[in-house]
Amino acid sequence: MALEGVSKSYGAVQALGQTDLVLNEGEFVTLLGPSGCGKTTTLRMVGGFEFPSTGRILIDGRDTTYAAPFDRPVNTVFQDYALFPHMTVAQNIRYGLTVRGANLSPAEVSSRVEHALALVGLSKFADRRPAMMSGGQRQRVAMARAIARRPRVLLLDEPLSALDVKLREGMQVELKRIHRELGITFLMVTHDQGEAMALSDRVVVMQAGQICQTGKPEELYDSPANPYVADFIGGANLVKGVWKGRDRGRDRLALGQGQAEVQREGHAVAGLSEGAAVLIGLRPDNLLLGDGPNAISGRVLEVLFRGDRIRIEFTPRGIAAPIFAEVPRAALRDLQNLGPGSPVTFHIDAADILLFADEVAK
Amino acid sequence: MRGKSVLARRSALPVLGLFALPVGWAFLLLIVPYGIMVAISFWTRQFPLFVPDFQFGNYLQLFSDPQYYTVILRTAKIAALVTLAATCLGYPLAYYLVFVIKTERLRALLYMLVIVPLWVSYLLRTYTWKTILGTDGALNSALKWLGVIDQPISLFLYNQWSMVITLTYIFIPFVVMPVFAALENIPRNLIEASEDLGVRPFGTFLRVILPLSAGGVISGATVTFCLAFGDFVAPVLVGGPDGTMVANLLQSQFGAALNWPLGSALATVVLLIVMALLWLSARLDRAGRVALG
Structure with a gap:
């Protein structure tokens, strides 16, 4: 499936800028971004509920840009499931199999319904009404109903957002298993970066109607293309600083007004000259408690208990914005008295520092 | 405990x-x-007095004398025809307002136009049909002007059809209102889901929209039937000699005919018919609600 130069405007408001995207057979791709970034619009255009202002949508090489929803080989798992309340679970699943275009014999329809129910583990619930089921069960029915039609691409619109946290984690495993067993292409939309990273082969990070970066979850985490992606995927403290040159694969960076200096190891960032303003990304997980190379000291603002991890907010010397660090609880054992006002020092591995040209300062 | x-x-x-x-x-x-x-209704009449009693003679008379039971049957027939016509006209109107009109303001305006006639006197609206269907009425004038006829036709007024037309016009809002509410309550994503599953718009209407708006149809039809069944103005104004309905018969029993016991028996029968209908409607509605969960 492919989007070629697709864009969508509502009047003067552009919901999606010129976008190209290719989905490979059997791939699990996720559109990730905050609300209003154009991800849902993209999904609805693939589903046929909205038509692009420009560009083409190809499915299996066929142009389906303006095809009606009932005329394209995709099916959608709706955000709030959209199960037919006046039908049983089995009738809901059978609904899409008895249409003229499906050309299925009654025996085939029954076996597909049974198969779909078995796949989501709801064989015993065939005669229930949706109203008599829990959120997680309804979610499974919605999945079963969509996959029973054997679509070329399965579209999932925030499929887990209506479930509580505990259930959501269980359904993530289910979703991954179903994808593996079916081998069809999945296109999911979510605003939950954890969900996107856990499930997808490839993640498309979107912002304000544009694609920021496309890549495997690890690629996005390890080498985000810009500060926005760095912050959205995994979270990052973005600290203003100055680039002071590079030798033997290491960048020398001054944090804030230069009270702290760190060395970064990694690919060179293009277009930097000495004294250039940069943004330095420090992931909370990568900040290690104690002195070492690339040390940053400051005073503690707040200590937040998170179970196995402790979140420490501190103001480094000479830097305006506070920085968050997350350390394992065990690392705090020697520092029982750490509280607001205590002096604290962190260090970070040179390879873990993220570096971006400061577009705003230019 | x-x-x-x-x-x-x-x-x-x-x-x-x-x-x-x-x-x-x-x-x-x-x-x-x-x-x-x-x-x-169990009393006896000894002209000009009514004597307390307990006997079923009045009921027996209602069901044995064709003068009475034909009127009951005719009333039921007319009410049924009105209900059918008002539903068949009101449903598409409500559907059009909910699904075809795109802007909220236009929808509100058109909905108001459906409701506004209810503010005008019922008597006046019934009378209006007299001036439309009468021999010197708008319809005859129009046909004459068009050259379809050269003499006014008296066929339009003073029969059962003119009553059905008048009552249908009057009761359409009572169908549109509940059907409109029922259609508006259908989540739009159910319609999208239906199309997503390969079902075309007409199939979607039959299999999703119609079943989910059945409750509105039932309540609209029930109200229309009950109101039409008890109507006594239309028969007088546009019904003519063979248009007498139950309510007119009732009126005469308590007035000119001066037979309160028989009138009470008739009123009791009407009450039982309407209550049976309301019970049936509630049963159907509950069955639908259970199905919806």
């Missing part, structure tokens, strides 16, 4: 106090008069 019953007893008193007025009101002005009516 004990705690619960104590709680129930403690809260019962203020609740009773709160409902005493409306319950007393309903009892005095609804239940008691109905009781009197049912009691009188």
Whole structure:
């Protein structure tokens, strides 16, 4: 499936800028971004509920840009499931199999319904009404109903957002298993970066109607293309600083007004000259408690208990914005008295520092 | 268990106090008069007096004398035709308002236009049809002007069809209102889901929209049938000699014919028919609700 130069405007408001995207057979791709970034619009255009202002949508090489929803080989798992309340679970699943275009014999329809129910583990619930089921069960029915039609691409619109946290984690495993067993292409939309990273082969990070970066979850985490992606995927403290040159694969960076200096190891960032303003990304997980190379000291603002991890907010010397660090609880054992006002020092591995040209300062 | 019953007893008193007025009101002005009516229906008439009695002669007369039961059957037929016509016209109108009109303002405006006639006197609206269908009426004038006829036709007015037309016009809003509400309550994503599953718009209408709006149709049809069944203005104004309906018969029993016992029996029969219908409607509606969960 492919989007070629697709864009969508509502009047003067552009919901999606010129976008190209290719989905490979059997791939699990996720559109990730905050609300209003154009991800849902993209999904609805693939589903046929909205038509692009420009560009083409190809499915299996066929142009389906303006095809009606009932005329394209995709099916959608709706955000709030959209199960037919006046039908049983089995009738809901059978609904899409008895249409003229499906050309299925009654025996085939029954076996597909049974198969779909078995796949989501709801064989015993065939005669229930949706109203008599829990959120997680309804979610499974919605999945079963969509996959029973054997679509070329399965579209999932925030499929887990209506479930509580505990259930959501269980359904993530289910979703991954179903994808593996079916081998069809999945296109999911979510605003939950954890969900996107856990499930997808490839993640498309979107912002304000544009694609920021496309890549495997690890690629996005390890080498985000810009500060926005760095912050959205995994979270990052973005600290203003100055680039002071590079030798033997290491960048020398001054944090804030230069009270702290760190060395970064990694690919060179293009277009930097000495004294250039940069943004330095420090992931909370990568900040290690104690002195070492690339040390940053400051005073503690707040200590937040998170179970196995402790979140420490501190103001480094000479830097305006506070920085968050997350350390394992065990690392705090020697520092029982750490509280607001205590002096604290962190260090970070040179390879873990993220570096971006400061577009705003230019 | 004990705690619960104590709680129930403690809260019962203020609740009773709160409902005493409306319950007393309903009892005095609804239940008691109905009781009197049912009691009188067993009395006998010894002109010019009514004698307290307990006999079923009045009911027997209603079901054996064609003068009475034909009117009941005719009323049921007309009410059924009106219900059918009002539903068949009102449903598409409500559908158009909900699904075809795109802007909220236009929808509100058109909905108001459906409701506005209810503010005009019912008598006046019925009378209007007399001026449309009459021999010197708008319809005859138009046909004459078009050259379709050269003499006014008296066929349009003073028959059962003119009553069905008039009552249908009057009761259409009572169908549009509940159907409109039912259609508006259907989540749009159910319609999208249906199309997503390969079902075309007409199939979607038959399999999703129609079943999910059945409750609105049932309540609209019930109200229309009951109101049409008890109507007594249209028969007088546009019905003509063979258009007498139950309500007119009732009126004459309590007036010119001066036979209260027979009139009470007739009123009791009408009440039972309407109550049976309401019970059936509630059953259907509940069945639908259970199906929807």
